[in-house]
Amino acid sequence: MSPSSSRIRNVFEPLPASEVAVLWQSRFGIPEEVFSGYQFFRKAKSIWAISDTALPRLSFESLGMRIMNLKDQPWKPTTCALQVFGKHATRNLVHLDENQALHFLEGGTQEIEPDLKSDSSYVEMGYVVVFYRGEVLGCGLYSHGKLVSQIPKERRASSEQPGR
């Protein structure tokens, strides 16, 4: 990348909602309308979402929530974005039982067996939405029967959980 283009990419550039929605639709089956009511920006290798409202002319440190990281292929959804948008996912999702959920929240790696009877259990290699009791816990990385927790360090549960 040339120096000038990298400089340009270090500011928040508006991004059409449809460009964002199509990525979430193809990986997680999330309908496009879930992303209406927000505006999207790209800065360096990240995509941000904020309420769809006029922004004053200021120098911003952040705009709403960082929802995607484009640094590597495939793109990676943030845990906080999955906690907002992930409940609408219809594919590449994993449901955990209580012990698995705790292990996941502690940041652990575990073997999982997708439930073949359920349609929604079709899981491809890559990032998945991890559920427990119908609630989104966050982002996991699935490959060859293994689920690696992507929960950010500061948001992990410690193994001695008070008031679990």
Place this chain on the structure above:
Amino acid sequence: MDNLERYRDIVPDYEAFKAIQRLPLFGSCRINTLKIQRAKLLERLEEKGIGYRAFGWYPLGLKLDVESPGKMLENLLGYIHIQEELSMVPPMVLDPQPGEMILDLCASPGSKTTQISQMMNNRGLVIANEPSLARVAPLRSNCERLGVLNVAITRYDGRDFPRGPFDRVLVDAPCSSEGRERKGPGTISRSNCTKSLELQKLQIRLLQNAVRLTKPGGVVVYSTCTYAPEENELVVRAVLDEARLEEITIEGLQSCPGITQWSGETLSDDLMRCARYYPHLNDTGGFFVAKLIKN
């Protein structure tokens, strides 16, 4: 505790005020309605056998009977936010409406920012300003954990924040934090009048800029977690030519009026409309809140 002595004449039941400083404060939290309904959260706590008591004045505030509430799953998943009871007052007084444009001039770590966002149901825009880069990280992290999508962070010096106008501005000013003694023992022993006068210069300039950035008829809320009149009424009086004070009453939370006499000086009677919250009257920390309407 000798540093409290100068408040003997302004605090009702001074001995009880002094005595309670040694009693640690129960953990408290706010239910984050951006992520969970109140009834559902209470159900979770009951299922897990976690003791709680809702505040009398604010149904989304809970006292928790847990040793480390920060480690609760409900906190990690953003269903609750650990926040001192009185810290939930300034956003209630600010009363932001969905769709409005709000400025939180001294935002980190974002307890009030995120409460404002939840009151606006993630609509409209909150500019959360925090000059210190180190303090932006916890602010961002709290916004993300709590599922906040209507907050943009800026890093201006609050005294020079460049442009508005905003419907409402919150100035939760840096202060000597005497009201946090029950959370962080030793705070009071480090405070004194000289330090308060030093902080006052910054506080006045922050408040003056906040008033400048507000629409005519808009609301400015000034708050601190300290008792020192130098950081409270003596700051608010600096803007009384450009804004008028409105009385604050919160049902179920006992407050005292702002003071009109200090250090032999008589202050404007209007300052009685400010609210002083003392730890021994509600079993909380301490806070000062003023609500101003710009002319």
